[in-house]
Amino acid sequence: MTYVCMQDFHDAAELSLAIRDETFADIDARERLLNAAFGPARFAKTCERLREGRAPARRLTLVACLGERLVGTIRFWHIQAGDRPALLLGPVAVNAEFRSLGIGRKLIAEGLFRAVQQGHKAVILVGDAPYYNPLGFERALTRGLALPGPVEEERFLGLELATGALAGAQGRVIAAGPRISRVKISENTGALRRAA
Numbered sequence: 001m002t003y004v005c006m007q008d009f010h011d012a013a014e015l016s017l018a019i020r021d022e023t024f025a026d027i028d029a030r031e032r033l034l035n036a037a038f039g040p041a042r043f044a045k046t047c048e049r050l051r052e053g054r055a056p057a058r059r060l061t062l063v064a065c066l067g068e069r070l071v072g073t074i075r076f077w078h079i080q081a082g083d084r085p086a087l088l089l090g091p092v093a094v095n096a097e098f099r100s101l102g103i104g105r106k107l108i109a110e111g112l113f114r115a116v117q118q119g120h121k122a123v124i125l126v127g128d129a130p131y132y133n134p135l136g137f138e139r140a141l142t143r144g145l146a147l148p149g150p151v152e153e154e155r156f157l158g159l160e161l162a163t164g165a166l167a168g169a170q171g172r173v174i175a176a177g178p179r180i181s182r183v184k185i186s187e188n189t190g191a192l193r194r195a196a
Contacts, residue, residue, distance in 0.1 A: 017103060019110045022061040022073070029070040030063065037093035046149030047126050050088055051077055054177040057087060059118065062111055064094070064103050071095040074107040076115065078178075079124070081145050081158075082171030086122040087115055108135060112161065121165035124158045124173065132157050144170040 022030065034042060042048065057076040064072030074092040078085070089111070094103045112135075115123065124142055125132065141158030158166050 016066065017071075017106065018065045019062055019072075019107060020065065021059065022063045022075075026063050026070055026073075030073045033070065033073055033093050033095060034091055036096065038091065042091065045126075046147050046151050047088060047090055049148045050079055050173065050175045052175075053179055053181075054078070054175050055180050057115075057177065060087070060111055060114055062107055062114075064107050066098070071098045072103045072107050074111050076111055076123070078176040080174050080176045081122060081124055081142075081166065082169045082173070084122060084166060084169045085120075085176065086124055086158075086166070087120050088173075089123050089125040090127070105135065112159075116161050121162040122158060122160055122169075124156070124166075126151050126155050127157065129154055129157060135159070141166040141169070144168065146172050148173065 054077060057078055060076035062074050063070050072092075072094040075090065077088040077090075079088045080086070089108070092104055092107060094107075112123065122141075123137075124145070125137065126147070127137075129137075129139065137157035137159045139154060139157055141160060142156045145156070145158075147156065158169075160166050
């Protein structure tokens, strides 16, 4: 099955781009990148209602690095799209210096590849259709779904990672991932752990 249009990532490859799992040490750089890309208004977006108080999908929080420098980020989140389990893609951002080099598409392709490997069947997002349509995302797959707030309908897109995964999907999109009530930092590893 082809769910991602093959793109020429030649420019990104020449930059020795590395895509890896996000770590605790990446949090500050990731937040600076997201603030630069979206500003404080990012917390008022409808999709944020699906992320608030939730942990991102395990092994689907990725960063793109050039050497030690974090230049891109992507996260996926567990949701229910009506009665269908799915993932929410976003946010995805690339440092302004390195846009138009294919880094965002490479992050998305890697994230979708990992999602398929983990057995996920569908992904939804709110984003620019001209950017996401060539990657396989379509408005038709989300027509029966409603987000928990306002959104420009033409930006509400879906992708089936398994044929028919969103066919006939109806209802509200709700958060479905593990809740985060409090977090603490492990003194030994520096990793985030959910507090009991």
